[in-house]
Structures are given as structure tokens and as C-alpha cells.
Amino acid sequence: MALLSPSSTRFLCKNPNPTRGDRAIASSLRRAPSSVVSPRSKPFSLAISSRSPTRRCSASLAESPIVAAGSRFQLEDVIEAQQFDRDILNEIFEVAHQMEEIEKSSTGSAILKGYLMATLFYEPSTRTRLSFESAMKRLGGEVLTTENAREFSSAAKGETLEDTIRTVEGYADIIVLRHFESGAARRAASTASIPVINAGDGPGQHPTQALLDVYTIKREIGRLDGITLGLVGDLANGRTVRSLAYLIAKYQNIKIYFVSPEVVKMKDDIKDYLTAMGVEWEESSDLLEVASKCDVVYQTRIQKERFGERVDLYEAARGKYIVDKVVLEVLPKHAVIMHPLPRLDEITVDVDGDPRAAYFRQAKNGLYIRMALLKLLLLGW
Amino acid sequence: MALLSPSSTRFLCKNPNPTRGDRAIASSLRRAPSSVVSPRSKPFSLAISSRSPTRRCSASLAESPIVAAGSRFQLEDVIEAQQFDRDILNEIFEVAHQMEEIEKSSTGSAILKGYLMATLFYEPSTRTRLSFESAMKRLGGEVLTTENAREFSSAAKGETLEDTIRTVEGYADIIVLRHFESGAARRAASTASIPVINAGDGPGQHPTQALLDVYTIKREIGRLDGITLGLVGDLANGRTVRSLAYLIAKYQNIKIYFVSPEVVKMKDDIKDYLTAMGVEWEESSDLLEVASKCDVVYQTRIQKERFGERVDLYEAARGKYIVDKVVLEVLPKHAVIMHPLPRLDEITVDVDGDPRAAYFRQAKNGLYIRMALLKLLLLGW
């Protein structure tokens, strides 16, 4: 990540926490060609930079869009799990924890009063959408919703995502984008002069899910170093387990067990990455043995749509590793069961009542993580 | 209805009007298995109980989820017309009347500021949804909307309603559910730790419609005892007329005329119930004669979809009893014409201008009833 020193920063952008007025003035400047023509003008690797949180003050800084506010990194877009290092994760989790307090307080919060979030969903994901919209409203902000942007009349007529983003950025202060195409969020962020959060782009990234998963481990187990994880189910196609493996590898003394039907095994890229990061990992076909050693059993759904016409293979894979009361019997008292939801029957409902069933708390943590990100992107640290 | 005495109540739940903070603390307690595993743990008959209005304070009271706040009943969920007795109806109507004042005042209200309502609609019903959302916003509250929850990505993937509810309850303070399956609202209420309002579940219940119908009679005629009603149209399939007959039977000296084509006559269950309740009822094929004796003529739409391929039967049934200017001529001056809407031509448009045409005022009363219920469920009396 390229950084300017704090002193040069102050020169480039005097106001690390611009008011909406400042930002509007900046964004109303006619853009120079270089800042608009090409999405490549804002390389993704700068998505976390030390720029002003709202980025609008850099509208006139097309060639050097990097600004530091004090000595802390600034979030500018949330595009993929890879953009987060340990320090940034810790800072986000700290803010998320503050958000828990705010959500539970009787007075609520109005820190985002006057801010508008546009949820631009090109494929349905009600759970994710409601979570973001609840997060925005719990902080006093307002929302413009598009549940089915794929039928966005303009998109249907052939408008590019870039043109849509350039229109919507005039109506809102932040865009939450769900798209069916891998890489769409990065393209949107390259175009937008306001922050963009990736709420899932096709088979690609779903970084807020990855953040809430790691945050849940921290909240439930109390630490992130020295964790033993069992990743269970569809490890080949599930982007959640892949992102989780990626992020947790940034911590010390991690041990990961992979437990999955042969047809949906974890792929080599993640295994190689873990090895390179010094993470111990092992494949196992014995869920009970793995469960007895884990701090976290992370179960996932076997996705029928991945098996095409081979329903027989799907049925075999689906029934193979079920988290049920028998698993609970061997699971350590302090351990938890997680699941990104929705679940079918890969966790039986009689597990739900056990205090170690953490998946609905995990879903709730998605709210706190999204509140934290909205706060950080719009107001900074 | 099972009740604890006020004194034991104070022991069980000290704070009858918990702040959002109190509720959040309660709901954040890890649930004991018995409170989560089985939907049966909260019998529906307790849907009106003397528990705390927001119910969250009972999260730790799995075995005795009944709490009284002072000497008044508390609304906890709104699931079906049968849950209301005369006293509760009167109290709801009193609050609804206050809501009329609030809606008309220039200053508006902010009593639900900081509260979030999730409208979870598994089938479209724009009228009902807008009415609820208007109610919430007129009181200063906020809304998370799902216009088409059936395509809720999770539901499409096979998630149970219960799991969806457990996720959504983390994002909102109250859930308004419209579902295509009879009994869905009861299942949702059994699962949720926040209040649930049934906005119609399939051929089953639509209790807020029933409430607004009775409220409209009270507002238009000035009383509920001693009312003569003509129920006209599709009495076999219309849940509104069935619920209205059920509720109005709780009042004194009620007389009901049924006027309907042979194929869609009122069913015996309601007739038997009315007889048992001491309500005088009569079937008639003479709409004019009935209209001349009524305080309320309640017209309904003949539903084409009930006739399958027998379009001839539908056409015959549909044209048989029309409320038009001729009916107005015999209708008493003080009487009113009601209709749950939408109407086709079973009331001619030249009736709309008559002061006795109450159906658009009736629709507006839906707003006041829903404002009242939101207030009662979230803040208590």
C-alpha cells in the first residue's frame, strides 16, 4: 500500500473529516479527464488507503488519490477480504464492539443522520440487504433501496455498470453493491466518487461475511490466536470458508481441519496459501474426532446447484457430515458451531437450543460489522 | 387465558416498559434449550397475555412466559381475530382514535422513533404493506421492507420460516408477516423474541382487517351493540366477512343478514357459532329489502379464482347483487356501505360520492388501527 506521510497528507486534504458540505463542494468540481475516463485510474490496491474517509475531498487529486488522516489507515471501499490486515481487522472489530453497545442502548444513535445509503442489488439477497439497511437505520441514516437492480430499466437497456454508478452516486453518500459478476464491486469502486461496499459479487468476494465470521470467533471464543477450526461441508464452492481460511491465517498458531465429501474438497490454492502462511492444516473424514478437538466447527450447506444433473452425488454428499446432538456430545464446552446460513438439514434443529449453537448470534454480528463499516467509511475513525 | 397476578408479575419482569437497551440485554442472553428448540414452547393461546409488551424481558422466562404490567392485558402478537375479546377491542379502538388525532396534527408523532419494523411479505399485498409502513412512519419509526420474500434467496434455497424469523429478529424490533400458508404467522410468533403481526396468512387469518372493519362500524355508526348488518357477496370464501361475523358476535343485539349467490353461501361453522352466541341471523335473496333495514351493508368481491373453469357460474354470481344508486335509495340515511377493497363493479362508481359510501374511510381506518397496534406492541398501554 502506497502511503504519503502525515505531513504531506495535511497538505493534500486539510480536512480529514469533511462535512457533507465540504464533500459536495469537492464533488461538484468538474472532473479532469484523467479522473473519469478510465476505471483503471484508481488501482484497487489503494482501496484501503490513508485517504480521507469519504474520498470526496480527493476529487481534485486525480493523480495522487492517497491521503492520510493522522497516523491511522482509512477505509475507502470494502471490496475483498484480501484488503484487510491484522491491524485493520482489530480496529474494525473494536468499532463493531462499540456498535453492539449502541444497538442495545435505549437512546440509539444518530451519528449517520443526514447520510443516504443506496443498496444496489443486481441479484436478490434479502438477508444481506436487510442487515445493511438495519445497520444504516440503527445509526440514524437513510436508505434508497433497489431490490432488483438487474431489471434496472437502464441496465436492461444496455447501460454499463459504470454509468449506473455515476448516476446513483449523485443521489447517495455510499453505495452497497450486490452483483452477479465477479469483479463488479471493484469496477464500481473505481468509478465512484463515494465509498462502495461489496455485498457479494457472484462467485467472487463477500468481504462483510468474512469479517463477521472472524468477528464472531473473537466474540465467542475470546481470541483469534491459537484457534483450532473445523471447516465442514462444501469447501470447494463455498466462498465463506475460503475467505475465512484466508483471514484467519493472519493470526498465530492456527490449526484447520477440512471435513468434506470428496467431490467438494478444499482446493489447492487455499491449502498452498495456508502452508505458506505457516498454518497447520489436515484433511479428515471423521467429523466426531475433529469436533472433539475444535474451538470452532464451521458447517456449510452443500449447494445442490453445483451438482447439475448428478442428484445422486448431491444426495450422498449432503447427508455425509451432519452436525447433530452426537456432535454436541464430543464438542468441547467452550467451543461453538457456526454456519453462514441459510441451512437446510446439515445442522439438525435440535442443536439450536444448545448455547454453543452460535449461528444466529453470528448473523446478528453481521449487523454490528456493517454498522462499523458504515461508520468508518462515512465518518472515519 | 392463563394469567399471573400482578404481584407475581412484578417479580417476573420488573420493567413493564423496557427501553430498547433493556430488551437488547435480555435478548442477548444465550437462550436455554427449552426456549428455543420447540415452537410449541409458546402456546398460541398466550398470544394475548399480561406479559411485558415487548416480550423481550421474558427471554429468560421460558417456562412461564406470562407477565402482567399493572392490571391491564398486554398485546404480544397479533395473530388471529379469535384472540380479541370485547375489552381488548375497546382498548385498541381507544388508542386508534388517539392515532387519528396524531395523524391529523401538524406536529406528527415521534413515539416510535428509534424502532424498526420489518415487513416480510411472502406474497404481494401492496395496500396492506403501504398501510403498515405509513403507520410506522407516521409514528416516527423506521421500516425494513421485503416486497417479495418468497424469492428471499434463503427461502428459495429451502430455509425454514423459523430460521428466517430468527435472522430477521436480529435486525428489527417488530415483524409484520404476510404469508401464503395458513398458520405461518403463528409459527413465526412462536419463534420470534420480538412481536409479530399477521398481515394475512393464506386462506387463514387477516386480523388487522377484521379490527379495522369493526372499528369502522363503531366510528361510522357510533356504537357496536344493537347493529344490523347485511353481509353481501362471496360469503363462502371471503375471510373478511367471516372474521367480521366472528368479532361482531361479541356485542349485544346483533342481527346479520346473509345475501349471496347460492354457490358462495356462508358456511355452517359461522352460522352455528352465531347461533351459539345468541346472534340473530337470516339468509335473504332480496338485497333491497335487506338494505332498507341495515346499519351496515358490507359488500364483497366475488373472487373469480374460486370458480376455476366455470366462468359461466362466476359471471352469474358476480352480477347478482350489485350495490348501486337503487340500493342507496332504500338505505337508511344513517347507514353506511363498506367494502374491504379492491372492488370491481359490485359497487358502482356513482355510489362513491354518497356520504354513506364508507369504504375509502374504512381503508383509512386501517392506518389508525395499525398505528394503534404498533404502539401497543412496542410501547404497551
Add this chain to the structure above:
Amino acid sequence: MALLSPSSTRFLCKNPNPTRGDRAIASSLRRAPSSVVSPRSKPFSLAISSRSPTRRCSASLAESPIVAAGSRFQLEDVIEAQQFDRDILNEIFEVAHQMEEIEKSSTGSAILKGYLMATLFYEPSTRTRLSFESAMKRLGGEVLTTENAREFSSAAKGETLEDTIRTVEGYADIIVLRHFESGAARRAASTASIPVINAGDGPGQHPTQALLDVYTIKREIGRLDGITLGLVGDLANGRTVRSLAYLIAKYQNIKIYFVSPEVVKMKDDIKDYLTAMGVEWEESSDLLEVASKCDVVYQTRIQKERFGERVDLYEAARGKYIVDKVVLEVLPKHAVIMHPLPRLDEITVDVDGDPRAAYFRQAKNGLYIRMALLKLLLLGW
């Protein structure tokens, strides 16, 4: 336009800026037949009148629904471009300019706090919907959204637009209507006792687009008299260019060039109107020559759907007049390029970075125009 004098006005409606309470009292009056039965009772020519801005105070004035507040005209509905004269346009633009300041200010505005706008969209138009909803929320108001009113359960069951409007007007303070039928907005406005804004009705009108186009010329060029315009592309079917030609003809010394493929030439009605208004116009097939003389080049999309199976004709028409860097070379320094969006490739993306590319600023001006209209319709001048 029929007008009463200010003095008679004060008699008819004492309160030119009624509070929500006043309006509710007025609207709660039982309507006399003449005010409800026929949509014809409120002739469209009164859509701009000197009545009270919110019109509710005229509920009891069925025979003379015209009221003046002070000496200024009052907006009551926004239905078609033809309702605006030069004075009213200037006043709207003045308010729109104030709205720019409000939108850019850090404190925002709460002038519409407590007001509810219903967006009733019978066909999708996400861009227009988001623009209106952003406008309402930037002024502190709230929104009830219907993204797909065509599937409005009631409409699907055969309910008339008039009945739908009579229901929705009970839930909101203003209705924004998008409809697939020409004339729908006029019918809605005739029925509603609250203001209606036409957000496009089929092949008919889209007056807020026309307003934002003229406003953009004023903001970009600095004046409206003495403008030379090049209208390019599909001039036969594009309602935006037709409305723009109509409105700009109200100004002095206007010159218009039409540049379009033969199959989609500007129709005679507009040409005849321009001639009658004293506007000089000319058809040309040389885009470069036209561009060199213009203050504004207004490019439009060739609409594939207009060509049916003649894909060859479409392809020929589509490629004929492209705004690209070559056009920029001859375009005067002070001139601008406009486009109603969405665009396909009739403006190449390498034009976007040029300061004279005004189309995204044009889209943003839609926000200011809609903020201005909401303010004027709900609060008056």
C-alpha cells in the same frame, strides 16, 4: 388558466400554508358527490392554479377549486410540460438552485420532516425512482415505495387506478406516479386530494425530465434566451427531445438543428409549433457542422424496440451520429453535451472526461428539480 383574484382567494382558503393538521381536517370532511364521482370535476387545465399548495383545503370547494396564495401561482400537480410558462419555470429554477445549496450543506434540511411521499411505479424506472426518493429524503421527508405497482395485488385483481389512488392518498401526503398508460397521471391527479407528480406515463409525458433538461441548459450555459441547440438521434420517438423543443420555444432567439437518421426524424407537429412560436429550425445531416455552431448538443439513444424485426435499419440508424472526440474538437469551448441517459455507445466513453460532457451533471440536476417540486407542492413558495 382560470384565476380568482387574491382577495377572493383569501375568502376561499384562509390559510395558504396549511399545517398537516389543517389539511387532515379538510380531507376528513365527507365529500359531496360532485367532488368525488367524476374525475372530470377537476379539469386538468387547473393543474397549475393559484390554489393552496397542498390542495387539501379545497376539499370543501368542489365547484371552485381555485385558490390564490398572495400574488404568486401555486403548483398543485405536475402532469405535463405544457403546464409551465416562462414565469413558473423561472420560479422553479430559482428554488432548484436553492436546493443545490441545501444538498451541499453539511446540516442538510428538514423542511419536509413529517411528510410522506408514495412512489407508485407501474413500470420500473429505478433511476427516476431513486432520484425522487433521494430528493424527498434530502429534505427530511419519508417515502413509501412500490417498485412494481403493476403487480399491486389490487391492480392485478382489476381495481381501477382511481380506486388505488383513493386508497394510497390516505397513507401519504404526495404521490409520484409512473405508469405505462398515456394520461394516467392526469386521471390520478383528477382523483387525488393530495398532489400528484407524473414520473412518466407511457409514451406520454415525463415533465420532470423536461424541467431538468431546461434547468441544465440554464446552469451550464448561463442563460436560456439566445441558445442554439442541436437535437441528435431518435427525434421521432424520444419524448425528451420533443418536450425540450416545446419548452425552449418559450424563450427568445432560439435556433434548433435536428440531426437524425431518416427513419426517426422529428415529426411535423413539433416543427409546426416551433414555426408558430417564431423559433428558427433546420434539419441537417452533418453533425460536425452542427456541433461547431451549438451551445448545446443533446444526444439521444436510438431505441431498438422501435424497429421491431428490422434489425438492419436499427443498426444503420444507431451508428450514424455518434458523439466522440472528433465532435469535441469542433464543439465550442463554452458548449455542453447533454443526454437523458441511459446511453449505449452514441456517446463514446472517451468523451466523459471532457468538462463539456454535462450528462452526469444533468442527472444530478434531476435531484435538485425534484427537491424543488416536492418543496413547492407540499409547502408552497
